[in-house]
Amino acid sequence: xxxxxxxxxxxxxxxxxxxxxxxxxxxxxxxxxxxxxxxxxxxxxxxxxxxxxxxxxxxxxxxxxxxxxxxxxxxxxxxxxxxxxxxxxxxxxxxxxxxxxxxxxxxxxxxxxxxxxxxxxxxxxxxxxxxxxxxxxxxxxxxxxxxxxxxxxxxxxxxxxxxxxxxxxxxxxxxxxxxxxxxxxxxxxxxxxxxxxxxxxxxxxxxxxxxxxxxxxxxxxxxxxxxxxxxxxxxxxxxxxxxxxxxxxxxxxxxxxxxxxxxxxxxxxxxxxxxxxxxxxxxxxxxxxxxxxxxxxxxxxxxxxxxxxxxxxxxxxxxxxxxxxxxxxxxxxxxxxxxxxxxxxxxxxxxxxxxxxxxxxxxxxxxxxxxxxxxxxxxxxxxxxxxxx
Amino acid sequence: xxxxxxxxxxxxxxxxxxxxxxxxxxxxxxxxxxxxxxxxxxxxxxxxxxxxxxxxxxxxxxxxxxxxxxxxxxxxxxxxxxxxxxxxxxxxxxxxxxxxxxxxxxxxxxxxxxxxxxxxxxxxxxxxxxxxxxxxxxxxxxxxxxxxxxxxxxxxxxxxxxxxxxxxxxxxxxx
Numbered sequence: 001x002x003x004x005x006x007x008x009x010x011x012x013x014x015x016x017x018x019x020x021x022x023x024x025x026x027x028x029x030x031x032x033x034x035x036x037x038x039x040x041x042x043x044x045x046x047x048x049x050x051x052x053x054x055x056x057x058x059x060x061x062x063x064x065x066x067x068x069x070x071x072x073x074x075x076x077x078x079x080x081x082x083x084x085x086x087x088x089x090x091x092x093x094x095x096x097x098x099x100x101x102x103x104x105x106x107x108x109x110x111x112x113x114x115x116x117x118x119x120x121x122x123x124x125x126x127x128x129x130x131x132x133x134x135x136x137x138x139x140x141x142x143x144x145x146x147x148x149x150x151x152x153x154x155x156x157x158x159x160x161x162x163x164x165x166x167x168x169x170x171x172x173x174x175x176x177x178x179x180x181x182x183x184x185x186x187x188x189x190x191x192x193x194x195x196x197x198x199x200x201x202x203x204x205x206x207x208x209x210x211x212x213x214x215x216x217x218x219x220x221x222x223x224x225x226x227x228x229x230x231x232x233x234x235x236x237x238x239x240x241x242x243x244x245x246x247x248x249x250x251x252x253x254x255x256x257x258x259x260x261x262x263x264x265x266x267x268x269x270x271x272x273x274x275x276x277x278x279x280x281x282x283x284x285x286x287x288x289x290x291x292x293x294x295x296x297x298x299x300x301x302x303x304x305x306x307x308x309x310x311x312x313x314x315x316x317x318x319x320x321x322x323x324x325x326x327x328x329x330x331x332x333x334x335x336x337x338x339x340x341x342x343x344x345x346x347x348x349x350x351x352x353x354x355x356x357x358x359x360x361x362x363x364x365x366x367x368x369x370x371x372x373x374x375x376x377x378x379x380x381x382x383x384x385x386x387x388x389x
Numbered sequence: 390x391x392x393x394x395x396x397x398x399x400x401x402x403x404x405x406x407x408x409x410x411x412x413x414x415x416x417x418x419x420x421x422x423x424x425x426x427x428x429x430x431x432x433x434x435x436x437x438x439x440x441x442x443x444x445x446x447x448x449x450x451x452x453x454x455x456x457x458x459x460x461x462x463x464x465x466x467x468x469x470x471x472x473x474x475x476x477x478x479x480x481x482x483x484x485x486x487x488x489x490x491x492x493x494x495x496x497x498x499x500x501x502x503x504x505x506x507x508x509x510x511x512x513x514x515x516x517x518x519x520x521x522x523x524x525x526x527x528x529x530x531x532x533x534x535x536x537x538x539x540x541x542x543x544x545x546x547x548x549x550x551x552x553x554x555x556x557x558x559x560x561x562x563x564x
Contacts (some may be wrong), residue, residue, distance in 0.1 A: 001453040037493035056523040162477045
């Protein structure tokens with residue numbers, strides 16, 4: 001049986017229920033492209049009520065005798081004596097009372113099982129790849145494509161969790177098109193650029209580069225968090241543009257860029273050296289240093305300090321590391337990696353230390369560890385996490 | 390990986406039967422085009438499930454088992470026919486040579502099961518009108534006469550039924 005069946009069914013059901021998210025829509029589309037018969041089915045679902053007109057009689061064909069057990073004029077026949085109905089009603093009132101009582105009980109009286117209604121798996125390899133001609137591709141766990149293909153001006157090779165650009169083609173018009181790789185919340189992906197440099201994207205991040213990338217200059221734009229490992233090439237400088245207009249000039253080195261919206265931009269140098277340009281300011285960074293920039297270019301606060309590299313860049317090796325961190329910082333990271341919403345019932349001022357915790361843990365395991373500090377408790381309901389004391 | 394196998398209880402078995410009997414029967418009907426055969430195949434699937442009830446880890450595994458048995462039984466039935474219709478030949482060919490033919494049939498069966506659950510939850514009057522329209526193929530006029538009400542009323546109930554089913558019908562087309 002096809003292993004993708006379960007996922008495809010979920011997507012189709014969400015479609016019928018009208019609750020397909022944008023990303024799921026893209027995922028469904030990729031299955032429709034892969035399996036033409038699904039496209040036919042999908043088309044029939046979209047034609048007003050013809051799906052019901054065509055299929056429902058066959059689905060219900062052999063059910064008719066059952067229906068006839070109901071009364072002649074279409075009314076159901078009730079066999080319950082009135083007394084039993086009364087007893088049942090009383091029972092339901094009692095149930096309702098218990099339920100109302102329970103939901104008013106304070107959270108700290110609830111057991112872990114009552115608070116953690118479900119668990120949420122860790123993020124995984126997935127991304128949306130857009131090619132220079134506008135063509136796009138969704139890549140995820142369920143779609144492993146282990147072959148080379150030519151797509152919109154690029155020759156690429158896809159394998160588990162990574163895309164490798166083998167070569168780029170310039171547009172005939174001479175105007176450069178852009179290639180973009182974007183991860184959703186709960187996604188990560190490795191990109192091997194045409195020059196052999198690699199860029200590992202954390203959740204909710206993107207990287208964009210022109211189809212002229214490989215020529216005089218190697219220029220990329222990033223959002224979110226990306227760890228770069230750049231191939232040295234004296235003739236073709238590598239430039240990373242940040243959302244606030246700052247630029248990082250690189251020769252050959254590895255470093256981490258963190259530029260999420262509404263957060264300070266952090267560049268951390270693993271090894272080698274880079275030059276940072278913000279407006280007229282220029283700054284040379286050395287190995288083990290971190291520079292913090294304001295998100296707005298008009299107010300470029302430059303702050304340079306020595307940091308512990310194993311803490312700052314460990315996400316790429318699959319670990320969470322927070323040292324004396326505010327809970328809100330930790331929860332923002334959890335929201336991105338587990339694709340959940342966070343709600344705060346109480347303000348929590350304590351600071352937390354989480355060191356070398358695998359990012360592959362499910363969310364309940366992670367929250368349980370935070371609860372062990374005794375400063376905070378959580379409720380998991382669907383994809384919503386409530387934080388309280 | 391630790392896998393825990395538990396024996397299906399009678400209660401769980403009944404629930405699975407409720408949920409999957411109609412989709413499986415519909416699936417078999419799609420392949421055999423024969424109502425009696427479809428009914429027999431569906432019964433056989435659940436009989437086999439009961440005999441194997443200690444061998445399953447989770448619901449997807451059970452679902453996979455049911456559809457696999459249904460598919461094999463249906464195709465064996467087709468092969469055993471001495472004289473086959475063009476449609477049967479086509480079904481046999483597509484089932485054995487393409488991946489997506491059976492896949493789409495399973496998804497379709499499951500979606501109808503999903504719709505069935507929703508129809509069961511509709512208020513009785515709404516459900517009745519829904520089945521008169523889509524199961525029995527009656528016109529709005531015929532239904533209004535049968536139920537002694539106005540045509541507009543029947544139309545309103547139909548709209549309500551469709552809204553309960555899928556708000557999505559036309560609002561979110563893919564390209």
